[in-house]
Amino acid sequence: MLYVELIAQGLIQGSIYALIALGLTLVYGLLRILHVAHAAFFTLGGYVGVVVANQTGSLAAAIVAAMIVAGLGGIVVFRLCYQPILHQPPFVPLIASIGLYIAAEELFRIVFGPSGLTYKYAFLQGEVELLGFLRFKTGELVVVFGSAAIIGVLSLLQTRTRIGVACQATVSDPQMAESFGISLSRVGDINFFVGSALAAFAGVMVSVLNNMVEPTMGSVPSYKALAIIVLGGLGSVRGTLVAALVLGVVESFGTIYLGHFLDRNAIAFAFLILVLMWRPQGLFARS
Amino acid sequence: MLRLERFSCGYGLFRAVSELELEVPHGTITGLIGPNGAGKSSTLMCVAGHVNLLAGSIVFDELDIGGLPATERVRRGIAIAPEGRRLFKDLSVEDNLRVGGLIHPAGRFKADRDYVLSLFPRLGERLGSLAANLSGGEQQMLSIGRALMARPKLIMIDELSLGLMPKMVDLCYDALLRLKQDGMTILLVEQNTDRVLSVADHVCVLESGHAVWSGNAADARNDPTLAAAYLGLH
Numbered sequence A: 001m002l003y004v005e006l007i008a009q010g011l012i013q014g015s016i017y018a019l020i021a022l023g024l025t026l027v028y029g030l031l032r033i034l035h036v037a038h039a040a041f042f043t044l045g046g047y048v049g050v051v052v053a054n055q056t057g058s059l060a061a062a063i064v065a066a067m068i069v070a071g072l073g074g075i076v077v078f079r080l081c082y083q084p085i086l087h088q089p090p091f092v093p094l095i096a097s098i099g100l101y102i103a104a105e106e107l108f109r110i111v112f113g114p115s116g117l118t119y120k121y122a123f124l125q126g127e128v129e130l131l132g133f134l135r136f137k138t139g140e141l142v143v144v145f146g147s148a149a150i151i152g153v154l155s156l157l158q159t160r161t162r163i164g165v166a167c168q169a170t171v172s173d174p175q176m177a178e179s180f181g182i183s184l185s186r187v188g189d190i191n192f193f194v195g196s197a198l199a200a201f202a203g204v205m206v207s208v209l210n211n212m213v214e215p216t217m218g219s220v221p222s223y224k225a226l227a228i229i230v231l232g233g234l235g236s237v238r239g240t241l242v243a244a245l246v247l248g249v250v251e252s253f254g255t256i257y258l259g260h261f262l263d264r265n266a267i268a269f270a271f272l273i274l275v276l277m278w279r280p281q282g283l284f285a286r287s
Numbered sequence B: 001m002l003r004l005e006r007f008s009c010g011y012g013l014f015r016a017v018s019e020l021e022l023e024v025p026h027g028t029i030t031g032l033i034g035p036n037g038a039g040k041s042s043t044l045m046c047v048a049g050h051v052n053l054l055a056g057s058i059v060f061d062e063l064d065i066g067g068l069p070a071t072e073r074v075r076r077g078i079a080i081a082p083e084g085r086r087l088f089k090d091l092s093v094e095d096n097l098r099v100g101g102l103i104h105p106a107g108r109f110k111a112d113r114d115y116v117l118s119l120f121p122r123l124g125e126r127l128g129s130l131a132a133n134l135s136g137g138e139q140q141m142l143s144i145g146r147a148l149m150a151r152p153k154l155i156m157i158d159e160l161s162l163g164l165m166p167k168m169v170d171l172c173y174d175a176l177l178r179l180k181q182d183g184m185t186i187l188l189v190e191q192n193t194d195r196v197l198s199v200a201d202h203v204c205v206l207e208s209g210h211a212v213w214s215g216n217a218a219d220a221r222n223d224p225t226l227a228a229a230y231l232g233l234h
């Protein structure tokens, strides 16, 4: 019983990680940049979500608004911050990205105040019982099934539409993609939009579950998502998804069995280090 | 159709090709041959828009296209089957063809694909396979097919026969002749000169970035000095 519950809790946390890490993978696959500032869109999602929800009373409106605002923000970051320095060595965009993340955190603090915002309405706080012994918050189920649905739809779009195929081709060989008329800027826009919107969805859901949005809420997810994409074998979407879920479950077991001397994040990184000692290329890297 | 005038291209300050004059007339097969490192691939990739044009001009359909981005050149009618084929390896054969035809409306895809399959029936049996799982010959067919999906006026093919089984080379050359009959203009880069001389109308021999011979393929076949100096190696 306990195991099933721990696995379920791990999968809930894992789907949040997956939503955040997917954007990083998309950006890494396309541009070979570690987009540290990505977590700012998780936080941005939280803030847009809480503001819109408190204004309108509608969580659906909050989610849609957060995803659109963050998605557009992602495009702006790509165009203004990354695209002009893409031809530089990789550490240049990396440092730009770290700087951008710090700036974003401070911006949230200035605009929304240091102490955080809370929801005026109690969204998705009801409890649901599954299989007779598993109790979940409605919000937790929305996270799991919502992210599965979104990711499922995205993967269908990627394989079944011309734009999706164009994006895959671009990741595979950007120069040849250009030679068949695909604009790298357009593909970049799509990837940044989608990745940032997913992070924003995660941001809204986490802030709803915790009933709290803070300027720093992105920092732990930020480095954990980096760990996940390394674990998943940099650039592999499937690897990222699996690694996110695995890490969620490992953390959930770890906090029960090791929690008295290692905190949740320490467990996650101990696991990362162990795995990388055993498989430096990550769990799911292609040969 | 394509004319390179005092064409120089290269990488940064390094000139891979200098002062090349090359004319590819409409409806012909033009061979660009020469030893490894001569600058053949650089020339094709520069025409495609991926290597810097350092001096001179690239005239296509009487327009100077030297300043256009690669995405625009394919729309003007230049497609490339590059060295090493560079297929989209984790996409299926069919999706590679789909990408080839992305500049055209989706409605054209089936007809264009069927034309490519009529040239390369083997690809028809492998439409669902990943490009990475094809044999070398099939990959070359797919690379040419992908370029044809753009419905180019000019197709540039780099090292068509490199590393292929002789039978596959035959199939590819048969396809070239059929393409020519259908009105295609072809710029073909090869190290395997005998093969080129047998199908080409014109040839240009490149060495260390300079054209050392150019003219009719028939003359090239009969030129004893040329044969001894450059072609006898093969």
Ligand SMILES: Nc1ncnc2c1ncn2[C@@H]1O[C@H](COP(=O)(O)OP(=O)(O)O)[C@@H](O)[C@H]1O
Pocket: B011, B014, B016, B034, B035, B036, B037, B038, B039, B040, B041, B042, B043
């Ligand atoms: N990406 C590159 N960067 C710098 N130099 C290059 C690059 N590619 C080719 N070269 C150089 O350009 C010259 C011509 O190469 P290439 O065009 O590949 O010749 P070929 O196709 O005739 O074998 C060679 O000296 C090669 O070393």
Ligand SMILES: [Mg+2]
Pocket: B037, B040, B041, B042, B083, B159
């Ligand atoms: Mg070459």
